[in-house]
Amino acid sequence: MTRIDDLPVRSELRGQTPYGAPALEAPISLNVNENPYPLPEPLVRAMAERVREVAGGLNRYPDRDARELRAGLAGYVTRATGHPVGARQVWAANGSNEVLQQLFQAFGGPDRRALGFEPSYTMHALIARNSGTTWVPCMRDERFDIDLRAARDILAEQRPHLVLITSPNNPTGAAIPAEAVLELYDAAQRARPCMVVVDEAYGEFSDRPSLVPLVEGRPHLVVTRTMSKAFGAAGLRVGYLVADPGVVDAVQLVRLPYHLSTVTQALAMVALEHSDTLLGYVERLRYERRRIVVELREIGYDVDESDASFVQFGPFDDTRRAWQALLDHGVLIRDNGVPRRLRASVGTPAENDAFLRAARAVRHEARPAGTSR
Structure with missing residues (x-):
């Protein structure tokens, strides 16, 4: 069988592996930040009926600009944030x-730089690589916060064309205050006209308000969001951005035609029509997140503050061994490569109970005989 490196692939792809969590079977899977609650049966029936309604027109291309869906997303964001958002400020695609x-593709590319604050969502660096954009990492401090002084310095030095800010941050969990985003935005604009992208995939889980209102009057600021997490629709593959209408015009220059299928658009509209029901699960997950943080700390772990649907905890002398030990207890979580830390998604109460039992057992097994907590 021909190996990738035997093919004339781009040099930066040689020796690389595809992005993704290990596809392993485990009694409890808490490794990919899925919403653990399946869609309620009335919604499933409504979706099936909507597919039946549109199926007769599948010989035609979908609405290339997803106008109804963008209007629906704008209405949802307006209600959720209390800030008016128009359909022309929204763009939707296959996941965030x-x-x-x-x-x-629109703002990066060869001879351009993108800067992000690591550790963070690893797809940012991979998308930079795939688009030929130079990736510039700015490391967070020991508590995984952004050092604003260091950030200002590196922005002035590197003069990036794109800046990525993840809030709440994945995998570490904490959201960034609006004042800090504004400081970073202003610093980035002093260096050069620069697009600042706030990745708010887990925004609905945060105790902090959404950063969407900051877009007003800032044409270089973009907030990206998704229906995969809070809406529990990861399999639907719908993400979107909120920005100045000019940004929407720019991304339409690079989007593939008819990139969102008729079925995807129809099902996303049904989910938006039932948003109150679906978002009812968010408070359950927030409650469970708080419970997990308290109990992990009682066990003896150091747990990072989280505004998301997951928690990062440790420290571990050997993260790979700790990950395997938890898997041996039937619980699959994520090793994101953060030194001495692992990340667990928030599941159902029963799944979280199993995870906490496993975490307690692993902590006990790692403790030398005769010692106490």
């Missing part, structure tokens, strides 16, 4: 990853 890819 495609939205990010389109932003890199």
Whole structure:
């Protein structure tokens, strides 16, 4: 069988592996930040009926500009944030990853730089690589916060064309205050006209308000969001951005035609029509997140503050061994490569109970005989 490196692939792809969590079977899977609650049966029936309604027209291309869906998303964001958002400020694509890819295609590319604050969502650096954009990492401090003084310095030095800010941050969990985003935005604009992208995939889980209102009057600021997490629709693959209408015009220059299928658009509209029901699960997950943080700390772990649907905890002398030990107890979580830390998604109460039992057992097994907590 021909290996990738035997093919004439781009040099930066040689020796690389595809992005993704290990596809392993485990009794409890808490490794990819899925919403653990399946769609309620009335919604499933409504979706099936909507597909039946549109199926007769599948010989035709979908609405290339997803106008109804963008209007629906604008209405949802307006209600959720209390800030008026119009359909021309919204763009939708196949998950927020495609939205990010389109932003890199429009504003990044060869001889351009993108800067992000690591550790963070690893797809940002991968999309930069795939679009030929130079990736510049700015490391967070020991508590995984952004050092604003260091950030201002590196922005002035590197003069990036794109800046990525993840809030709440994945995998570490904490959201960034609006004042800090504004400081970073202003610093980025002093260096050069620069697009600042706030990745708000987990925004609905945060105790902080959405950063969408900051877009007003800032044409170089973009907030990306998704229906995969809070809406529990990861399989639907719908993400979107909120920005100045000029940004929407720019990404349409690079989007593929008819990139969102008729079925995807129809099902996303049904989910938006039932948003109150679906978002009812968010408070359950927030409650469980708080419970997990308290109990992990009682066990003896150091747990990072989280505004998301997951928690990062440690420290571990050997993260790979700790990850495997938890898997041996039937619980699959994520090793994101953060030194001495692992990340667990928030599941159902029963799944979280199993995870906490496993975490307690692993902590006990790692403790030398005769010692106490």
